[in-house]
Amino acid sequence: MPQVASWIGTPSMKGSSEDIRMALLTFSLVGLQFTWGVEMTYCTPYLLQLGLTKSKTSLVWIAGPLSGLVMGPVIGVLADNSKSKYGRRRPFMIVGAIVVSMGLFILGWTTEIVSFFIAESELRRVLTITLAVLSIYLVDFAINAIQSTSRSLIVDTLPIPKQQKGSAWATRMIAIGHLAGYAVSTIDLLKVFGKTLGDSQFKQCCLIAAAALCTSVGITSWAVGERVLVSSGDADAKSGVIKLVGKILKTTWHLPDRIRAICWVQFWAWIGWFPFLFYSTTWVGETYFRYTPEASIADSADPLGDIGRIGSLSLLIFSIVTFIGSVLLPFIVRSPDDEAKPRQRNFTPRSSPAIAPLANLISNTKPDLLTAWMLSHIVFAGAMFLAPFVRSLHMATVLVSICGIPWALACWAPFSFMGTEVNRMTAPSTMLANGSSYRRLPNPSDEFSSIPPSPSFLRLHHLDRDMDDDDDDGEAGASTGETAGIYIGILNLFTTLPQFVGTFISMIVFEILEPGKHPELHKGEDVDGEGKDEVVKKVTEGPNAIAVCLFIGAASAVGAAYATGRMKRMYRRP
Numbered sequence: 001m002p003q004v005a006s007w008i009g010t011p012s013m014k015g016s017s018e019d020i021r022m023a024l025l026t027f028s029l030v031g032l033q034f035t036w037g038v039e040m041t042y043c044t045p046y047l048l049q050l051g052l053t054k055s056k057t058s059l060v061w062i063a064g065p066l067s068g069l070v071m072g073p074v075i076g077v078l079a080d081n082s083k084s085k086y087g088r089r090r091p092f093m094i095v096g097a098i099v100v101s102m103g104l105f106i107l108g109w110t111t112e113i114v115s116f117f118i119a120e121s122e123l124r125r126v127l128t129i130t131l132a133v134l135s136i137y138l139v140d141f142a143i144n145a146i147q148s149t150s151r152s153l154i155v156d157t158l159p160i161p162k163q164q165k166g167s168a169w170a171t172r173m174i175a176i177g178h179l180a181g182y183a184v185s186t187i188d189l190l191k192v193f194g195k196t197l198g199d200s201q202f203k204q205c206c207l208i209a210a211a212a213l214c215t216s217v218g219i220t221s222w223a224v225g226e227r228v229l230v231s232s233g234d235a236d237a238k239s240g241v242i243k244l245v246g247k248i249l250k251t252t253w254h255l256p257d258r259i260r261a262i263c264w265v266q267f268w269a270w271i272g273w274f275p276f277l278f279y280s281t282t283w284v285g286e287t288y289f290r291y292t293p294e295a296s297i298a299d300s301a302d303p304l305g306d307i308g309r310i311g312s313l314s315l316l317i318f319s320i321v322t323f324i325g326s327v328l329l330p331f332i333v334r335s336p337d338d339e340a341k342p343r344q345r346n347f348t349p350r351s352s353p354a355i356a357p358l359a360n361l362i363s364n365t366k367p368d369l370l371t372a373w374m375l376s377h378i379v380f381a382g383a384m385f386l387a388p389f390v391r392s393l394h395m396a397t398v399l400v401s402i403c404g405i406p407w408a409l410a411c412w413a414p415f416s417f418m419g420t421e422v423n424r425m426t427a428p429s430t431m432l433a434n435g436s437s438y439r440r441l442p443n444p445s446d447e448f449s450s451i452p453p454s455p456s457f458l459r460l461h462h463l464d465r466d467m468d469d470d471d472d473d474g475e476a477g478a479s480t481g482e483t484a485g486i487y488i489g490i491l492n493l494f495t496t497l498p499q500f501v502g503t504f505i506s507m508i509v510f511e512i513l514e515p516g517k518h519p520e521l522h523k524g525e526d527v528d529g530e531g532k533d534e535v536v537k538k539v540t541e542g543p544n545a546i547a548v549c550l551f552i553g554a555a556s557a558v559g560a561a562y563a564t565g566r567m568k569r570m571y572r573r574p
Contacts, residue, residue: 011157012225022169024223025157028093028150029173030180031209031216035100035143037181038209041281041315042202043107043136045307048282050129054510054545060133061278062503063140068496071144073248076489079149087226089149089156096146097217101210103139107132108198108206144492146217151415151488157224160423164369167416168330174411175323177216182319184208185312201308252490256425259487261567262417263494268560269377269410270495272384272553274502275546280400281311283546288393290544314397321404322411329408334368370568373413376406377561384554387547414491422487498556506549513545 015021047057075092082088106113110132118124151170158166189197189204197204255263285307367375383402390396 006230008228008230009225010227013157014223021223022166023173024220025154025166026150026170026173026220027223028146028153028217028220029170030177031097031213032143032146032150033174033177034181034184034212034216035104035139035209037178037315037319038104038185038205039136039139040277041182041185041312042205042308044279044282045285046202047129047132050132051125052129054514055507058503058506058510060136061506062500063133063137064274064278065496065499065503067137067141067144068492068499071141072148072492072496073252073486073489075145075148076152076486076492077247079152080486081229083229085228088229089153089226090221090224092149093146093153093217094221096142096149097214099142100139100146100213103135103142104206104210107135107139108200108203110135146213148489148492150220153220153224153226154415155419155422155488156226158419160420163419163423164416165330167412167419168326170415171326171408171412172323175319175326175408179316179319179323180212181209182312182316186309186316188309248486248489251486252493255490256421258567258570259418259421259490261563261570262414262421263491265373265560265563265567266414266491266494267498268556268563270498271501271505271556272377272380272560273407273410274499275506275549275553276384276403279506279546279549281315282307283387283544283550284311284314284393284396284400286544286546287390287396291391292393310393314393314400317397317401318404318407321401322408325405325408326412329372329405329412332366333372334366368568369413369416370564370571373409374561374564374568376409376413377557377564379403380406381554381557381561384550384557387550387554388543390544390547415488418487418491502549502553505552509548509552510545513543513548 013021013025015024044057044061047060048054052060079088079092082091084091111128114124114128114131118127154166154170155163185201185205189201189208190199193204197207288310289307380403383399386399390399
């Protein structure tokens with residue numbers, strides 16, 4: 001028997017034009033990426049300054065993949081089945097923003113919090129590091145909850161023809177968030193605000209990030225109206241952890257072929273992106289101080305802030321390139337719908353007969369999104385293969401900047417394809433590659449609007465042979481994006497699992513090439529029994545450990561390009 005879900009209302013968005021509505025829908029990602037940018041810029045040198053070695057710091061960054069592994073699918077399923085009168089996604093986004101803000105405050109003032117309770121001792125140092133690590137975990141877990149629900153909100157709200165545009169706008173907002181985060185990080189905030197917001201660059205960035213995240217999430221939550229789930233069918237009678245985990249595992253095991261292909265491309269790509277996103281700022285700062293004769297961090301009053309600011313300058317250029325790419329690429333790349341229908345790409349007949357041939361030529365020579373995605377992996381790999389040979393700040397900045405276009409596609413392509421596939425499952429008479437069939441009852445409003453219609457019940461059916469083998473164990477299905485949460489969560493799963501791989505690769509490389517405390521951030525100290533000058537000489541004469549991690553990530557990006565090529569052949573099959 002088909003499972004039935006009942007709803008009140010339809011998705012709606014405030015705004016006088018489509019672009020404004022798209023901007024408001026995706027605006028939460030600005031604050032999200034601003035916060036990520038601050039964390040990626042300062043947390044690695046911050047932990048090194050507290051006394052952790054690079055290998056132990058890499059273990060701390062298991063927080064990222066671990067939080068994605070847990071929060072993505074779990075929050076996705078919980079949100080899919082939420083019956084809150086405020087909607088399924090927005091409550092999780094708002095609570096997540098509050099938790100992140102608390103975590104950022106604790107992270108910025110870790111030393112002061114511990115010092116208030118513990119006198120000067122080795123115990124205080126250990127507890128300071130422990131509290132900093134725990135606050136990073138808190139921030140990462142809450143950020144992943146916001147990210148999962150923000151992406152699902154886009155899939156829920158937009159119809160199939162708007163999914164690529166929604167993903168493109170999300171990429172622009174991500175680029176703006178990165179741009180703002182790295183721009184703020186390049187400014188000496190102590191000169192701007194004094195010590196009003198804190199006595200260090202890092203503390204002030206934490207407060208600004210918390211304010212930016214709460215503001216952006218608040219704007220999206222205000223502007224978007226969600227349908228309210230009244231009943232999710234038989235699933236209402238079953239709940240609990242076992243049922244939750246079982247649904248995630250069953251859905252992951254029975255992924256449609258195209259969605260599985262998207263996930264595997266994401267897996268290989270993120271083994272490469274992990275060291276770039278978490279260590280590139282530190283790498284650029286180290287490159288400057290190690291290979292520029294006139295530069296000396298020993299004279300700095302705030303070495304953490306200096307490394308962050310120098311590294312952020314290259315990431316600022318990277319973000320500008322990403323933003324330009326996010327604006328221009330949607331105009332020069334064909335949509336996933338066109339890729340699924342390669343024989344229906346002729347220019348619309350509405351154009352003037354005089355320009356129709358030229359328009360058809362331009363339309364037919366556009367690269368499809370899969371080709372652009374595959375090429376982006378190759379460009380990223382080429383840039384990162386050169387990382388171990390960099391000996392100047394300018395070259396490091398060039399390589400980081402080149403990766404802006406691949407990052408724009410990495411933020412756009414997988415979610416565009418996923419949104420299209422999830423919504424395509426609900427189209428009438430749709431057959432998936434694995435044979436699952438779906439149908440949808442008529443919906444009076446396929447387009448979003450700024451004024452929601454009067455409340456009504458929407459009943460939807462979702463038929464899936466893989467997920468409904470018998471009447472007793474069948475899962476309540478979905479359509480028009482109501483299982484977007486679990487599929488976005490599974491995509492997040494394939495984004496976080498490779499980060500575990502990247503973490504352990506980094507740990508091994510750091511332990512071999514740069515064991516002990518970070519010499520630049522521990523000026524005047526003997527580092528693990530050796531004089532600082534001897535350690536600095538030993539480190540700078542060998543290959544940079546982060547550059548080696550970037551090189552290994554480039555090899556994985558080649559694997560992602562191969563997986564994208566296989567996915568392209570799958571889309572070409574009739």
